[in-house]
Amino acid sequence: MAIIGIDATSLSVTGKGVSRYQHNLLIALAGLDKLNCYYIFLNKKNILPELPRQGNFHYVRIGLLNHIIWDQFQLPRILRKYKLDIYHTTSDSLPILAKTKIALFIFEIPDYRIDLMSRAGHNSLYSKISYKYNEILFPYILRKAAVIMASSQSTKTDLIRKYAVEGNKIQVLYPGVSVCFRAPGDDMTLKDTRRKYNADSGYILHISSTDPRDNTAVVIRAFGRARQESEIPQKLIIAGNVDPQASGLERLIAELNLKDRILFTGYFAEKQTGELAALYQAADVYVDPSLYEGFGFQVVEAMASGVPIIASNVTSLPEIIGDAGILVNPRDV
Known part of the structure; x- marks a missing residue:
């Protein structure tokens, strides 16, 4: 032993x-x-x-x-x-x-x-x-x-x-993710998730934190540009342990006049993993323009959930995503 x-x-x-x-x-x-x-x-x-x-x-x-x-x-x-x-x-x-x-x-x-x-x-x-x-x-x-x-x-x-x-x-050794992300969400759960966040027209999902690598300001700027150029109907939902006021994101959102189009959910505790899985599964697309990832757990969770992905073309993300998503320059809005 x-x-x-x-x-x-x-x-x-x-x-x-x-x-x-x-x-x-x-x-x-x-x-x-x-x-x-x-x-x-x-x-x-x-x-x-x-x-x-x-x-x-x-x-x-x-x-x-x-x-x-x-x-x-x-x-x-x-x-x-x-x-x-x-x-x-x-x-x-x-x-x-x-x-x-x-x-x-x-x-x-x-x-x-x-x-x-x-x-x-x-x-x-x-x-x-x-x-x-x-x-x-x-x-x-x-x-x-x-x-x-x-x-x-x-x-x-x-x-x-x-x-x-x-x-x-x-x-x-590629880490795995919880099996709950691989369980397909039923139509009622997905509709309830969108309704919960007042996003019946759909939403773009981004997971953030206090880490500057998450590059959340670029997500917000890109979302604002997409709203201007294409008038997309989706909202932007930002989940995770991030304080929009302390991080300066609240000010950026106000400058871009996006206050009614962006929602912060806060973090999801481990016991709420099922709710997080539903949030992934009900999204139209998951966006992750990280500046550096040694692996990229959130990208893998999104892939397991069957969500289309737009992510960085740097460090490990091209290796992890392969041809299963769209890769972009994380510094180019």
């Missing part, structure tokens, strides 16, 4: 991307493995979705002060305390001195994310320290990891080209 640690510190009801991956991983492992012992580490501050419960699953809630203290002080003690044979993580920073074998899942290259965050004005003193910490540590953990899993061939290629990681050390 192996003792396996699972990093689920990103797991939250408000999360997307990595959070959804961690949740789906636990659900899948619960169905596949009743023998090995799992210690699953959760962030005490996060509101959690419903988690699988069984005898070989042990949940440990951790009070995380910040990720540097977690990496170099809290996590090494945990690895020793639970005598883990292997530790699976999606983090791009790890303990320098830990001896436990690390199975590292890389969703994105931190340098690219940091560059975009910095350009968007996320330059507080703590952010700058965190950026430098990642810049120094990331090449080291790539060497330290026993195995590296990459979320796309694009991410693997970047790891080889930028950090000289040996190709045979990296396995490309």
Whole structure:
């Protein structure tokens, strides 16, 4: 019997991307493995979705002060305390001195994310320290990891080209999405969804967050241009954990005179995944002009839901979408 640690510190009801991956991983492992012992580490501050419960699953809630203290002080003690044979993580920073074998899942290259965050004005003193910490540590953990899993061939290629990681050390594993996105919505559910958002004439869907990579301002500008040039009847629905006032999007919408055509739904908790699936399935098109994606969960959710897609022609998205959508320059309105 192996003792396996699972990093689920990103797991939250408000999360997307990595959070959804961690949740789906636990659900899948619960169905596949009743023998090995799992210690699953959760962030005490996060509101959690419903988690699988069984005898070989042990949940440990951790009070995380910040990720540097977690990496170099809290996590090494945990690895020793639970005598883990292997530790699976999606983090791009790890303990320098830990001896436990690390199975590292890389969703994105931190340098690219940091560059975009910095350009968007996320330059507080703590952010700058965190950026430098990642810049120094990331090449080291790539060497330290026993195995590296990459979320796309694009991410693997970047790891080889930028950090000289040996190709045979990296396995490309495409994450899946919840089966609820693959369940076809019945006509009544789709009509009810459109009626709920006062969008009987249809709508364009975009998933956003506080991350500047989502490029939501470009979606709004492109929607405004389409309204001017073609008088499209659809509304624009923006779902996700984004504050239109704090992000400046509310001001942009007012400038473009689109207030009555754009709706923010807020985020969908894990227990509301069925509602999110219906929101995808009832959409006329899903738009994702992301500036950088190591994988692109929302695009895959939309594809699974059978929705036409317009997405970026950069990083991993052409690989993930193939010929199943329209690819565009994310900086060209």
